[in-house]
Amino acid sequence: LGWLKKGLTRTRHGLTQRVENVLLGKKEIDAELLEELEEILVTADIGMKTVGEIITGITEKVQRKELKDPLQVKTHIRTTLLTILRNGEKELKTDIARPLVILIIGVNGVGKTTTIGKLAYQLQQNNQKVLLAAADTFRAAAIEQLEIWGQRAGADLVKHKSGADPSAVVFDALQAAKARNCQVVIVD
Numbered sequence: 001l002g003w004l005k006k007g008l009t010r011t012r013h014g015l016t017q018r019v020e021n022v023l024l025g026k027k028e029i030d031a032e033l034l035e036e037l038e039e040i041l042v043t044a045d046i047g048m049k050t051v052g053e054i055i056t057g058i059t060e061k062v063q064r065k066e067l068k069d070p071l072q073v074k075t076h077i078r079t080t081l082l083t084i085l086r087n088g089e090k091e092l093k094t095d096i097a098r099p100l101v102i103l104i105i106g107v108n109g110v111g112k113t114t115t116i117g118k119l120a121y122q123l124q125q126n127n128q129k130v131l132l133a134a135a136d137t138f139r140a141a142a143i144e145q146l147e148i149w150g151q152r153a154g155a156d157l158v159k160h161k162s163g164a165d166p167s168a169v170v171f172d173a174l175q176a177a178k179a180r181n182c183q184v185v186i187v188d
Contacts, residue, residue: 015044019074026070029062033070037077045110046081054080094128094184099177103187108139116186117149123184124154131182133173134159135166146188156180 022036034055041051057080061067067076094100102119104112120130132150134157136142143159150157158173170187177185 015040016074018044019077023070023073029058029067029070029073033073034058037073041077045106050081050084053084092123094123099131099174099182099185101174101185101187113142113145113149113188116146116188117153120150120153120155120186128184129180129182130155130184130186131173131177131180132157133170133185133187135169135173136188137162137164137166137169142188155186156182 018040019037022033022040026033037058038051038055041054042048046054054077058067058073058076061076067073104116106112116132120132123130130153132146132155134143134146136146137160140162143162147157147159156176158169158176160169160172173185173187176182
């Protein structure tokens with residue numbers, strides 16, 4: 001469980017550090033600062049809708065004179081993200097399909113594979129049999145990284161050679177999941 005907390009800490013500190021670096025030495029919240037913050041949030045793969053909510057909230061608070069100090073911006077971002085996450089929090093229902101297939105997609109370098117490992121671990125801890133599908137066959141080291149996370153989480157892995165057809169990996173993973181009576185298939 002220590003590696004799980006460590007992984008989350010690195011993710012949080014990366015975004016926090018970038019935001020702090022932009023705010024450092026700023027005297028006012030202006031259009032340039034908002035543009036820099038928007039770029040950081042977008043590249044953190046938070047999502048355009050969420051980034052829009054955060055930036056709009058900052059802008060409105062600045063206009064109402066509720067937010068004056070750039071250092072308060074970090075607190076506003078944190079509060080907004082927590083509110084959004086709490087409002088969207090739902091229990092994952094693994095009994096709606098057998099197997100339930102979770103497809104993880106996103107840009108490179110945002111922590112998809114790490115998230116898959118953490119999700120697999122959590123599901124395994126809740127007595128769900130999980131199978132991972134290494135369908136990201138084009139990115140160097142993707143299969144090996146997923147294999148490591150699968151071992152850490154105690155989840156089986158279906159993989160093909162690098163460069164293989166991703167749909168063939170998914171097909172084989174679904175066949176294996178049915179044969180092994182897995183409740184969840186997570187596709188990378």
